[in-house]
Amino acid sequence: MSEHRHHPEHSGQAITIMKVDPILDTGIVITSRAQQPDGSLADRHSAYHDNISPPLNWTNAPDVKAWAIVVEDPDAPREAPFVHWMIWNIRGEIHALPEGLPNTDFLATPQGGIQGRNDMGGYGWFGPRPPAGHGVHRYYFQIFALDDFIPMGPETPLKDLLNALKGATIAKGEMMATYEAPNPQ
Secondary structure, eight states: OTTTTOOOOOOOOOGGGGGGSSSOOOOEEEEETBBBBTSSOOOGTTTTOOOOOOOOOEETTOOOOOOEEEEEEESSSSOEEEEEEOOOOOOOOOOESHHHHHHHOOOOTTTTTEEBBOTTTTTTTOOOOOTTSSEEEEEEEEEEESSOOOOOOTTTHHHHHHHHHHHEEEEEEEEEEEEEOOOOO
16 A cells, blocks of 8 residues: 555545444444455446446344345545445345346345435446545445335435334444545556
8 A cells, every 4th residue: 555545534424334223232244255355345346347236245143034235435525425335125034145236226136125226326236436536435335134124115215214224223234345546547
C-alpha cells in the first residue's frame, strides 16, 4: 500500500446493520472467495469490470426461516451510504449464493429470493465503482437471519426493508471488503 491511499469522508448515516438489534448475540460469519487476501474485492465484481455479484457463504443460526443481505458503501461522497445490493427471502436452509446472480427482481435460484433496487436504479447487484482518485472504499456485506419471510416486493426501499429487519432479525453478521478505482493508464 502506498502512503497516499486514504479513506474518503464517510456518508452522514450509519449502515443498515448498525440500526438492527438481533434477538441473539450470536454472530453470523459471512465470507466470499472473491475477497482477496488483502481484503479487496476481485475486479470482476466491480462495475469497472464484469459487474457480477460475488459468491457468498455464511454460517447458520437457530430457527432461521429466511435470510436477507444488504451491501452498502458508507464512503460514497453523498449523505447516505450507497446501496449496492438488497436481496431477501432466501430460504433458511440455504447458506451460500453462487457468483453472478441475474439482475432481476424475482429470482428462480435461490427460489423465492427477491432483489430490490440498488442506488443506480436497477435490480440486484451493482458492483463497486468508487470515483477515481477518491481512495479506498469499504463495502459492507451485511447478512440478517430472519424468523420469517418479509412480505415486501422488489420496489421496497431500504428504509422499509430496514423496518422489517428490525422486527424479524434473529442474528446478524457482516464482511467488509474494499475496492479502489483502477489507476488510469
